[in-house]
Amino acid sequence: MFDILPSRSRRILVCGHRGHVVDGHENNRPALRRAAELGASLCEIDLRQTKDGRLVVFHDDILDNASTGTGLISQLDYAEISSFRTRARNGLAIDGQPIELFADILAFSRDLGIGLIVEIKDQFEGTAYLENVLAALRDAGMLERVLVSSFDYVVLRDIKRLEPRIHTMGINYHRLTEPALTARSATMDVMNTDYPQFSADLAESLHGADIGVSHYVPPPQYFRLRAGYGLDYLETLDALLRAGRIDLLVCDDVAWAMDFVRACGLTVAKVDAIS
Template identity: 40%
Template sequence: MSNPFLARDTGFLRICGHRGHNVSAPENTFAAFRAAKDLGASSLEIDTVLTADNEIVVIHDLLVDRTSNGTGAVKDMSLADIQGLDAGAWYDPKFAGARIPTLAETIALAHELDMVLEVEIKEKVHLDRYLTALKAAVADPDDLARVMMISFDHANLKVVKAAIPGIRTGGIVHEKFPDPLAVARISDLDELCIDLDVFDPVGAEQLHAAGIAIRCHAYSPRTWDRARKSGLNWDETLPQYLRAGLIDTLSGDDVGWLKDFVSASGCER
């Protein structure tokens, strides 16, 4: 069966909007997701937390304070409470009225836009209830096929993989490991999500040989400017990795910038 997260199966490099195209629209909203699609993304990285009435909603923080006009913990609020908040005006008045979407709504949007989802588990309080809600959200095989569940907590991903047959899981890593393939195998992962700063091409080759996908997170233009000033040579190394086919998905905050970088590097495929 073709794996939509592996470039060797799809025939192309996926560009992924980190929380959508969040440099021009409020993160984790439909506005940011549609902006990412319009700029050429075929993948979205989103964050998810559980409400008091066991609905999975798309928000990065356990609190609604930073990205809405509300205050308090998601765990103490119903879905109606959450979707009654304004999740756009904090970013720019033109986005006033934007809602915090549910995972189910975002999966439906992914079908509409023909995108795949990297769904990060941010829930920290009621993981058992989150898992029950997740089973319901991806019960349709067509929905399941578009989803990669990701987390820093690889042990939790192993629980998810055991509980939901056919689900794909990806472990986020911000450090180098002596044996990244062993890291993936011990938790039965389908993907490693690796920051560019710690990307290891030898490890990437080993992961691909084992059929494990790789999402490389390439940050934002502002981070790149700081990296250049610091003497880091990402402008040279990232095109090398792309041309070698070591990356299946390239993610970042600015989708347009990512697309332009890939094009200028002669790495479009």
């Protein structure tokens, strides 16, 4: 099973947010491949559903911002979407990639030897959507090598009811009065908190309830600029990692994250090597 508390043995999971995205790719094979080459434990990907009920890997609800297409994914059949190619949000020149089916990305990630965080983005009624997600995970042999994540904690509760073996992660942007109770209410295995809301006491509350702690941080240039004004969050992050407060570090720049956690004396855990 997925080790959600590697900090207890001086290890940490490193996750590429949408893959390794700083070269312009996201949610596609080059982004995942490069993250794996750099040593990532997992990659985060995003799910959307097409008009004809196909699950595709893409972040936005519209195609306009990160592909050669236009329109709402939910209003287009996959046959239409499959003709479009990805493009970089940051203006970098990249070779456009297909917008791929979830099943194909699952198989690709399995063969790369990396785990996945699968973020469910769509809103929906009933359980058919979640049953499709679970069927794809089972068919790919990836059920126990993923975290299913969402901002919608009802989704996390419902998918755990459908498949108790699945591991789930709630995404949190807030300071919470009772982090562990919030996580338990949604049957989360892991809670992710983004910078700057993360804190040591939040991590302690979650660890006290045997809930894994994930932390998303922006790319390093974000912190370099602020360090010039006297705000050095990387010093704080170093202390948090050394103290074992974080189990999963998520970042757009996998190379930087790998170097940072190793400089803190931690071992990067591999999903295929944990039981």
